[in-house]
Amino acid sequence: MRRPDSEPSGSRWRTVLLVAALGFVALSLVRVITDQDVLTSSGTARAMLVLALPIAMAGLGGLVAERAGVINIGLEGMMILGTWGAGFGGWHAGPWGAFAGAVIGGALGGLLHAVATVTFGVDHIVSGVAINLVAAGLVRFLSEGVYVGNESGGGPTQSPQMSSGPATFDVPILSSGPDLLGRLEDTGIPVIADAAGVLHGLTSDLTVFAVIGVLLLPLAWFVLWRTALGLRWRSAGENPLAAETLGVDVYRIKYLAVIVSGALAGLGGLFLVLFTGGYREGQTGGRGYIGLAAMIFGNWRPGGLATGAGLFGYSDAVRLRASSSLAVLALVLLVGIILAAIGLRDILRGRYVLGGVLLVLAGLAVVVWAVADSLPTEFTAMTPYIVTLAVLASATQRLRPPAADGLRYRRGEAR
Structure with a gap:
């Protein structure tokens, strides 16, 4: 008998692909009827990726924590810590310094949540809300002490600009050189031009950090559902007592899950900092909560989570462009x-x-x-x-x- 938590069968994947294809045909039809090329332009797709990644990383952070049995309402606070760490690291060491600062800042928030919930048994919701409140005050305190009076241009609500921006690249042949996708997009042919426009946006002006963020989604699926570590991880969230009897160190698994959760939320903050060139107070804008909603919509699975995050990112991209x-x-x-x-x-x-x-x-x-x-x-x-x-x-x-x-x-x- 197939377990309720088992992966979708081949027929279900075919259904998902069919629904996605029909949805894209509907999008192309609307583009033709309304004559609004912005709906499927490469610029909109590029903006969608930028806007969806912070939400996807926050949601993925919530997913890995909850799969181990720990509710993480503190994603917003961990993302805030990640943005501050990214701003500080980017100011001193450029994009890779921002990457390290974001991961460390978010992971420290995750560690605090793990100590409170796993070690001391604090209610998960209470701990998460407290982290959100503490993080907002802590980054203002740190900014006052580090950025105020600095000659580089920082202040109590923002960091100095990053020393350098991330390098970008295009996928060869598809979006550079012959630029096959760009040529197809210019034809305006329904469905074909729309698909080319979206793919062109997703394969041009990329950064290595965007590629890392996208690859983390299938990597999380592989680790959780195709490795021994993932089996232990999920068993801690399904039946920790049974996992304990089989020799699983449930405490260690939960700590690992919540710290990784915080690091992923902090990584979501990195994308916000890379977009603006530095830390800005309030720049998360509730994306941690939106990521949590996307995770629930995705039924605690990376694929559904990516769909929810992409939907919000696409809507926001159309509005902005x-x-x-x-x-x-x-x-x-x-x-x-x-x-x-x-x-x-x-x-x-x-x-x-x-x-x-x-x-x-x-x-x-x-x-x-x-x-x-x-x-x-x-x-x-x-x-x-x-x-x-x-x-x-x-x-x-x-x-x-x-x-x-x-x-x-x-x-x-x-x-």
């Missing part, structure tokens, strides 16, 4: 199509009330697109949050967190 609110209206139409498809699926499965509500919302989205000439600035600013909430809330699924997630563990103590 659009020359007018017409592109945002096109995004509203796309959301309407998605909601209609999900609503029809639910009705076919016998969920008539939910399906009917989604179809009504889909109709409202289409009406807004058809009758509105522009959108208020306030609505445009909220677009990434509204689009993400609409899709995530409608994508109903059977969520299955680790069985011992958030429970206090003591060696030899039966629950």
